[in-house]
Each structure stands twice: as structure tokens, then as C-alpha cells.
Amino acid sequence: MTPLEIVLLFAATLAAGALNSVAGGGSFISFPTLMAVGVPPISANATNTIALWPGSVASVGAYRKELAKQQLGQVLVLVAISLAGGYAGARLLLNTDEQTFVKILPFLLLAATLLFAFGGNFTRWLRMKLGHKGAAIDESLFERPTWGAVLTVAVVQFVIAIYGGYFGGGIGILMLASLSILGMTNIHTMNGLKTLLGTAINGIAVIEFVRAGAISWPHAVVGVLGAIVGGYGGAALAQKLNPKLVRRFVIFVGVSMTIYFFVTTYFLPPA
Secondary structure (H helix, E strand, O other): OOHHHHHHHHHHHHHHHHHHHHOOOOHHHHHHHHHHOOOOHHHHHHHHHHHHHHHHHHHHHHOHHHHOOOOHHHHHHHHHHHHHHHHHHHHHHHOOOHHHHHHHHHHHHHHHHHHHHHHHHHHHHHHHHOOOOOOOOOHHHOOOOOHHHHHHHHHHHHHHHHHHHHOOOOHHHHHHHHHHOOOOOOHHHHHHHHHHHHHHHHHHHHHHHHHOOOOOHHHHHHHHHHHHHHHHHHHHHHOOOOHHHHHHHHHHHHHHHHHHHHHHHHHOOOO
8 A cells, every 4th residue: 555545544444433433324435445545346345344343342332231231132132143144244245256246336335325314214214103102212111022023123133134244334224223123212222232233243244254365454454543543533523513414424425425336337438
């Protein structure tokens, strides 16, 4: 890497780490930047996962009190399902050739952008339809889910985990919607479980990416450092900004990247 590429990647992952700690959507910045500095698409996807994963692990610690309120057996079922799905998704990615992945990529970015932009509204609508009209952050509203509900969500979680291991954009929103089916109304509890499951999905994917030699380690090291600095230092600055403006910025970046990859993949002749 050239010094300019190092600075560019560090800045991108710093911004991604800060965004993930505040609003999510950091991959819209870090993933295209990895490709821009010369990392092939599949390796860029794998490297991006390992670069942002430490921040996800740290976030689990922040939700330890909320996670302690869960029934251990049900949590272990969902974690096991997440690991299995994440593994399957990672293997699917590693068995996808570069040209196929490049053709799929614009659609993955489009799906992630739509989930980020409208996923919150969908989750609220789903909770209303299920009768959880309060949706308040009131600990007394938390209901212990039944095993039947857990098994239903486990099937959904497996599909989400496959997508997460393959690409992962927007899985947080998908998991929040899925957890609504369990009858959860406490957003802190839901975010804690979502963070734990997302960490499991990306963790098993990271292991597979490392084993397959899909990681570009020089870029990964720079990315990890940038994401850590962004997650712990940049978040303090980002939290002073208007949350709506942060979300709009992420959506703008997501839309821009989606249009760019659609145009370069399907409308411009190959170089």
C-alpha cells in the first residue's frame, strides 16, 4: 500500500467505526474504500468483516446487563443458529467466483441501503401488527418468549445469518424485526441480543475467511486500527451531531455506492 492508500483506508474505517457505534451503515464507506485501494471484491468483503468485527465484540460488553436478563438456553439456541448460518454464508461467499460476486454486489448494496433507510419503520409496523403497541423502553414490558416462538425465530435467524456471513449489510435491522416476533418490546434488550448474534455471525465468518486466506492482512491491520479509533473516539464527536443528519448521510452514501456499482457493472463497458 502507498502512504496515500493507508491514510485513505484509515480515515474510511475510522468513519465506519464511528458510524457503526452511532447509527450503523459503516460498511457503506469502508467496503468500497477497500476496493478503491485495490483489494479484489471478495477479499474486500472478507477484509471489511474482520476490520469492523472488534468494534462489534466491544459492543457486546456494553450490553452485558441486558443480556443477563435473557434465558440462557434460548440465547444459546440463537447463538448456535447464528454460528451455523454465518458459517454457511461465509462458505458460500468463498465458493463464489469474483465475476459472479461483482454482478451480485449492486443488489446486495441496494438491499442493505433499503434496509437501513426503511428497516426501522418496518420493525415498528411489525411490532404494531403483533400487538406490541407500547414499544417503550420500559423494563416491565419485557416478556419471556416461549420455546415455540424461539424456534420460529431460529429458522428466520438462520436465513439472516447466511446473508450476514455472505455480505451482512442491514442484518441488524433484520434481527430487530425478527426479535419482535419473540414479543420483545425493550429496545435495549433487543439491541443487546442483536449485537451478540451479529458478533457470532461475523466471528465465525472471520474464522472461515482467515482459514481460506481471503484476508488482505496489510489492509486489515490498518482497518482494525481505524475502526477501533473511530468506534471509541469518533463516536464521541458523532454523538454531538443531529442523529437524523447522520442517518441521512449514511443513506446518501449507500445510495451513491449502489448507483455507482450498478452503473460500472451493468452500463459501462469493461476496461
